[in-house]
Amino acid sequence: MSTEATTVRPSEGPSAGSTLPRTSPSAQGVDARGIAAFVDALENTPGVEPHSLQVLRHGAVVAEGWWAPYAPERPHLLYSLSKSFTSTALGFAVAEGLVDLDATVLSYFPEFDAEVTDDRARRILVRHVANMASGHREETLERALQHPSGDIVRGFLQIRPDEEPGTLFCYNQPCTFSVSAIVQRQAGQGLLEFLRPRLLEPLGIDPAGVGWLLDGQDRELGFSGFHAQTEAIAKLGQLYLQRGVWNGERLLPEAWVAEATRSHIDNSSFNTNPDWGQGYGFQFWMARHGYRGDGAYGQFCVVLPEQDAVVAVTSQSPDMQAVLDALWEHLLPALDAAELPGADVEDQLVQRLSNLALPTAGGTPMTGEFTPATGNQQSTLTGVVVTDGEVVLHDAGSELRAAIGEGEWAVTGPLAVTSTPGGIDVVFVETPHRLHLGLHGSEFTATWETVPLHASALSILRKPVRD
Known part of the structure; x- marks a missing residue:
């Protein structure tokens, strides 16, 4: 290849x-x-x-x-560059009268009204979450996710802001998620569906070439997870x-x-x-x-x-x-x-x-079946099988199979694999990430060049396809 x-x-x-x-x-x-x-x-x-x-x-x-x-x-996972696409969706929604920047976030979720009792939280406006000025001093995502409902907006609105909304900048994922959730609720459709006739098609962006990770309630994340x-x-x-x-x-x-x-x-x-x-x-x-x-x-x-x-x-x-x-x-x-x-x-x-390429190290990988050594960064990876020219990854109940390039990149679906002197490298080409697999005796070690911020299973490290 x-x-x-x-x-x-x-x-x-x-x-x-x-x-x-x-x-x-x-x-x-x-x-x-x-x-x-x-x-x-x-x-x-x-x-x-x-x-x-x-x-x-x-x-x-x-x-x-x-x-x-x-x-x-x-497509490539854009992480927080997704936020700018979410902002664009908000721009369309404001222009069409679906969303008011000076309305409170809570006003778009009246079902939470009785349980959001903090006065500052009740005063958070749409423009505040749009410019990361909810009044919180720290990232609130983990605390918001701890709400029993699993609803990020619901959990976020029950975290008291440290200062008056609009007075303090804090890079805070639930702010953007709130923007995303408001647009989706007011539009009655997902972000990609909303953006398709307004942004994607006019700009000549193939809707089939993009995807967005969802939360547990079938909503695009907004703050991250967009692949384009x-x-x-x-x-x-x-x-x-x-x-x-x-x-x-x-x-x-x-x-x-x-x-x-x-x-x-x-x-x-x-x-x-x-x-x-x-x-x-x-x-x-x-x-x-x-x-x-x-x-x-x-x-x-x-x-x-x-x-x-x-x-x-x-x-x-x-x-x-x-x-x-x-x-x-x-x-x-x-x-x-x-x-x-x-x-x-x-x-x-x-x-x-025209000839750009990430460097490869060469080498011929060991063949055989390998079990995890202690201390692997990818805990769901339970087995690696290497045969002549192919690797099979057993991860979270899934089997990922790909060709191995020696001194070059072999691309199989969303995986690109090359041999290294001590094992193989696996690049997930629809994301930024590379997994180093070291092969030693009958064991393997799995180390990320950069650790994925969303996925737990390797099969998720690609553009999502919505049914």
Whole structure:
């Protein structure tokens, strides 16, 4: 199997179903050398593992690439970048009169009225949860989930805010879940169903290519769990950059875009990283340059109005600030370049972006049946069977079977596997995550490169499909 990433080259025109034109960087005044330097930084900075990149200038894709085994047609788990899609759903709901930003959260759940007795909790407005200003000083998700009903909103409204709502920023998942739950209740349908005719179809995003994890009550999580292709991220950013207009048609009110992407509350004390203390809008972060949606392990939709540019990144990067630092250092200056290189430099960039791949270590794995050693990070994985060229994972009652590549990535459904000197690596290509399997005698060890934040069973680590 080839280790080349599947990419769409700028010279080959739009990918299937796309409404984004492709051009060379110089055609849009972008220095290809800066793009190459940004790719260098992504590949060589500790704590950063890139999976995909799209750079848009003046509405056209000037550079894009996917690091094999990731590919353009693959959805990627976006973690908290999901919040910006939820915010967009709220924008549609407000525009259609389904939701009032100045109504209380409780007013949309009258069945909880008698049990929500705290005065501050009763005063939490929709706009407060939209900008992470419920008044709580700490994340409340675990406490909200402890409510016997399992209803996150119900549990959240029974946790007394530490301060008056609207006065304190706290990154708090039940805030976004409340937004999601309100929109779903008022629309009478799930978020994806609601977004399909309003966002997905107008932007040319295939509804079959996206999925959203559900809570225990059949509602999309809202705060996380959205799976989408890189181009969907770029298109969302471009819609906001164009102030809600797409192909000459207004989808979102311009006033909503302005409100969602300005700072509503001071978050300067939230995080020591400079790009997490510039202010917060409606599920968008303000940044040193422009604004963005982002998610755990380096999922980014960066919108740069001054440069008329959008940058979409998916990755497995615990050091998310390093990704932004590299963007500001290398890519940002390239968007306003005084001099542009010759065609040979752009040809080299196209060739490089067409051959991106995560490195492989080689080696031939041991064959046999392996039982878990002590201390495995994936406790549900009860057995590993390796034969010549194939691995079978026995996990939580499921059997996951995949080919093994030696010195390359072998992709089987949502799994990509390569051999290592001491075992095999399994990449779950619809998520950021990689599982290292060490094979020793008759035992295996299972260690995550980055630990999944949602799934307990390995079979869940892929785009969900709603029945």
